[in-house]
Amino acid sequence: MLADERTTHNNSLTLPSQVEALVVAPSRGAGRPLLTFLKQQGISVRTSDDAASAFEEALMYPPDVVIIDDRIGSPGPVELCQQLKGNVRTHFVPTILISLDGTRPFRLRALAAGADAVFTAATDPQERRTRLWALLRTRALHRRLDRKQREQGSEIVERRRWLAYLLHDLQGSVAALRANVDYLARFGPPESDARRVDFNGAVEDARTVFDQLMHSVRTVIDFDRAETGQLPVAPVPTHIGDLVRRVADELGRNPLAAVSVKLEIPLDEPPVPVDPELMRRVFANLIMHCARRFQGQTTVRLTAVDTGVKVWIGGQGSSPTSSEKTSMFEPFAQLGEKPVGYGLGLALARVVLELHRGHIWWEDVPGGGGAFALMLGGEAPGQARGPVGPMGAAGPGESIAGGAAEDADGSPSRE
Secondary structure (H helix, E strand, O other): OOOOOOOOOOOOOOOHHHOEEEEEOOOHHHHHHHHHHHHHOOOEEEEEOOHHHHHHHHHHOOOOEEEEEOOOOOOOHHHHHHHHHOOOOOOOOOEEEEEOOOOHHHHHHHHHOOOOEEEEOOOOHHHHHHHHHHHHHHHHHHHHHHHHHHHHHHHHHHHHHHHHHHHHHHHHHHHHHHHHHHHHHHHOOOOOOOOHHHHHHHHHHHHHHHHHHHHHHHHHHHHHHHHOOOOOOOOEEEOHHHHHHHHHHHHHOOOOOOOEEEEEOOOOOOOEEEOHHHHHHHHHHHHHHHHHHOOOEEEEEEEEEOOEEEEEEEEOOOOOOHHHHHHOOOOOOOOOOOOOOOOOHHHHHHHHHHHOOOEEEEEEOOOOOEEEEEEEOOOOHHHOOOOOOOOOOOOOOOOOOOOOEEEOOOOEOOO
C-alpha cells in the first residue's frame, strides 16, 4: 500500500475504522470478494441486495462510499448511481461501480450518471486501493467543511437571535426614555420664568438625541430583517416630493444634524408606489450622508421620468474615489473620508430600493461633487435621461420640469 493512501497531510482520515462503505450486490456470495477487499482495508461494511433498499439505506444513513455490483436487478447499477447523485443528501457520497466486463458503453453510461470510478476485472488492485482512498479523502474533507459550515450557520443564527433581542430591548428603552422626557417637560418652570428658555432647549436636545438613537436602531433592525427576508413592504401611491419635504423639515429642526437642504421639485411630479416610512428613512440616511460629505449643504432634485421619478441627492465638493463607489453600498463600507460611509445606512438604502424595484447609484457632476441618483417607478439607470449639468442642467434656484425650486420650508428659492 502507498504511504499516503489512507491519510493526507492534515489527517483528514486518520483511522480506516472511521470509514463505512455500503456494498450493493445481488447476493452475499456475489459480493464476498468485494467484502473481503474492504475488510482488508479495515473499512466497516453494510450490505444491500437491491437498488431500492440500498437507496433508502443511503438516505437514512449516508455512508462514506457506495460500491455497486453491476449484476444487481432492476433498477440497475447505473440507475441507482443516478438516484444517489441526484439527491442532496447523497450527492457528494463517492459512488463506485464494479463491472466484470466493463465495456466502453457501460463505462460511459456510468460516468454520465455521476459515477466517481468504474472498476473492472482488469483494474490493477493497487490502482483500486489508491483510487478508493483518494475518494474517501475527498469525502472526509467535504464532511469536515459541511460540519464547519453548519456550525458557523448555527452560530450566525444564534448571534442574529441575540442581536434581535438586544435591539428589541434597546428600542423599548429608548422609547421609554423619550416618553420620560415628554412627561418631565410638563413640569418645567412657568413661561414667565427666565429659566424656561434653557429648560425648553434642554428638553428639545434630549428629544433629538433619543430620536437620532431610535433612527440608528431602526436602521439596524430593518437591515437585519431585509437580509432574512422579513422586512415588510407596504407600497402606496406617494409623491416623493412630499416625503423629501418632510425629511428636510425634520433634519432642519435637528440641531445635531446641521443640514441645509435645498429642494427642487417639479409641479407635475407623478406619484409612485413606495412604502412611505421605509423611503422616509432612506432619504434621511442619504441626506445625512451628503451633509457630512458636503459640509451640510445638500440639494435634492426630482425629475419626472415616464411614469416614475429620478431623484438626485448631493452637492458640490469632494467625490468618492472609484473604489469607494463600488463598495459604498456594502454594509460597514470603509470609505476614505471618516466618518462618511460607515454603518448600514447606504446598504439599507440599496436594499429598500431593490425591494421597490428601484435602483440607486452614484453620479459625479462637472465642477466637483456628485449625488446619489435614485430611480423609482421609471426606466433603468442606464436608460434615464436626466440633466447633465452640475446637479442637472438647470441653474441654481431653477426647477427641472417647469416647477419653481424650493427651500426646505417649501417656499420658492430666492437664490
